Amino acid sequence: MSYPHLDAYSRLLRGAHEAAVVGGNWPEQPRRLITASWRRSLEAGIDPEIKSAPLVYDRSHLKDARAAHPLRPLLPLLSQTLSSVAKETGNVMIVTDCDGRVLWREGCHASMSRADQIGLADGHNWSEHSVGTNGIGTALAANRPVHVYSEEHLMRVLHVWSCSAAPITDPDSGRIIGCVDVSGRARTLHPATVALVAAAAKLAETQLALRMHERDERLRRRYDSLRSGPGVLLSATGRVISGDPAGDLGNRVHLGEQPQRVPGRRMILRDGTVARLEPFSDGFLLHHVSSTATPILTLSFLGLGPPSATFDGHDRSLSLRHAEILALLALHPYGLTAEQLSCHLYGDDGNPVTIRAEIHRLRSQLGDAIAAKPYRLVCSVEADFLDLRRHLAAGDPRSLARAYTGPLLVRSESPEIRRERDELEAQVRACLLRHGAPEDLWAYAQTLNGRDDYEVLERLAALAPADPRSAAARSRLT
Structure with missing residues (x-):
């Protein structure tokens, strides 16, 4: 990033910042990365007038967090790459975890003293949802190296600072595990610093990859020593x-x-x-x-009829709550904790204790088909809504029209079920309108939401007047 006229850019930012804070129209918007970050931060309720990042780790917890973090062995490498540069230029080097919590800090003592005043120190949280737009939090949110200059920060107290940060991804898990950052006074930290920080992050990822391959090779040698059917x-x-x-x-x-x-x-x-x-x-x-050797659980949850299930060849009666739980477990085959299930079913007011009781009653019907820690289905599952997903992925309107008999668990008020229900409905409708033949649209018009779908009925009404489907569609339209 390069701004030849920083004073002019600062004036633009000040005007945009004031407008953003009061909810007015922005006279001129900053670059897209910052605009998106400001919106996320304001929607998260960040107050631009806060003076410091929150402290989330006390000294004892910080020690444990450092010892357990996968970047701990690479700290000498990051320090050798960036710390000396930070000291020489009067800046600070920061290493955080994946949530933006500061684990290590090195650099110029005078700058670290100033950084203490805003919580740019060990144990403080610099995620976007804690302090708004900043190098660390925005790099983690955008999953890319970023340079945040002066008034681009949402917090006013940070307008004298600039920072360059880059996320670090673990090649083993594929997840972001931390962030490396260099921060300093706005006019002394050159925007090109972000390239150096990004190189340091890539160097750390290379070292993590080498260690991963060494672990793989040791594991593969043990595996190769097995003589039959190792899996x-x-x-x-x-x-x-x-x-x-x-x-x-x-x-x-x-x-x-x-x-x-x-x-x-x-x-x-x-x-x-x-x-x-x-x-x-x-x-x-x-x-x-x-x-x-595996029993099959068959779920029929689409349409206006009561939800039904068959397990191991026997019909099982289901309450709406048990149907919701089975639908969620089928949609999340790798499992959900009691807390996650509770949130999916009841929203923020859910109670995991209630979920555990419901699972206990459900297991009395399905036995070992539901495993725990996390809760998950460990039998073969056939479900009409999962079939519908496959037809959508294949883009086959004929199969889709036959498979879709109505909304998923139409009486459910579960936030996650409602989201899935609305998403399936929108995708089915869009696919049929785009690719469906008249018979496919007619089949959709027999479902709960299709009966009064104006656009679908208009398509059918445009058929030949002698076609009975056209007459029925015109009747519904009037």
Whole structure:
């Protein structure tokens, strides 16, 4: 980023900042990255007048967080790359975790003293949802290196600061694990610093990749020593290392946020088959389970009729709440915690204790089909709404029109079910209007939302007058 007339740009920013803070029209907008960040920050309720980032770690918790963080072994590398530059130029180097919480800080002592006044120090949180637009938080939110100059910060107290930051992604998990940042006085921190910071982040990622490959090789040697039917070798994060030559599993098997090292854990793969997960050294072995030995849970949740389920060949009666739970578990095959299920079902007012009680009652009907920690379905699942998703992905209007009999769990008020229901409805309607033949549109017109869909009925009314579908559509339109 380069601004040859910083004074003019500062005046533009001050005008835009004042307008943004009071909710007025911005006379001129800053660059797109900053505009998007300001909007996110203001929507999150950030007060531009706050004076400091919040402290989230006391000294004892900070020590534990540092010891457990994967960037700790790379701190000497980052320090060697950036700390000396920061000291020489009167700036500060910061390393945070994935949530923008400052774990380490080095640099010029005078600048660190000034940084203490705004909470740019160990244990403070610099995410966007805590302090608004800033180098660390915006780099993490945008997942890219950024330079934030002076009045581009949302907090007024930061208008004398500038910062260059870059996120660091773990090549093993594919997730952002931290951020490296250099901050200093607005007019002394050159915008080109962001290139140096981005290079340091890439260097850290390269070192993480080398360590990952070393772990993989040790794990592969142990795997190769097995003599018969070893299954598919996975890393601790679910990366496929060996045993899947056809690539059926892709690059990664999703094991959940914190995979449980419990022998014999069952899980559903992306193709709907069931597999057994076994701990193996520092990783896992995945064994496919014969489908003939696995009971099938069949769910019919679309349309106006009551939700129905069949398990292992036997019909099961379902309350709406139990149908909602099964729908959510089917939509999240890798599992949900009680807290997540509670939020999906009840919103912010949910109680995980209620969910645990409902799961207990549901398991009395389905037995071992529902596993815990996290809650997940460990049987083969066939569901009309999952079939609908597959037809949507294939873009097949004929199959889609036959499969869609109405909204998903139409009586459900669960926030997550309503979101999924609305999304399915919008996608089905859009696909049929774009690609559907008259018979497909007529089939949709028989559903709850299709009966009075003006655009669908107009299409049908335009058919030949002798066509009975045209007459019916014209009747509904009038």
